[in-house]
Amino acid sequence: MEIILTLLVCLLIAAAISGGIMLLVRSKLKSVRSERTACNYTRRNSFKTTNSRDNFLFNNIVRVPIPRNNSKK
Numbered sequence: 001m002e003i004i005l006t007l008l009v010c011l012l013i014a015a016a017i018s019g020g021i022m023l024l025v026r027s028k029l030k031s032v033r034s035e036r037t038a039c040n041y042t043r044r045n046s047f048k049t050t051n052s053r054d055n056f057l058f059n060n061i062v063r064v065p066i067p068r069n070n071s072k073k
Contacts, residue, residue, distance in 0.1 A: 035041070
């Protein structure tokens with residue numbers, strides 16, 4: 001019974017130490033947050049779109065038939 005109690009105490013100490021390390025590492029990463037729009041990633045008036053079309057220079061379509069296994073077992 002004493003061995004189980006010692007093992008449990010060691011596991012709790014290890015969990016507390018690893019939890020503290022994880023909180024320390026996580027607190028350093030809070031300066032970066034994702035944004036829903038790109039407004040904060042570009043400088044004001046540095047990027048302007050005047051035409052909203054897609055122009056493709058090349059149109060290459062390769063069709064490969066999917067092999068079918070028609071044999072019955």
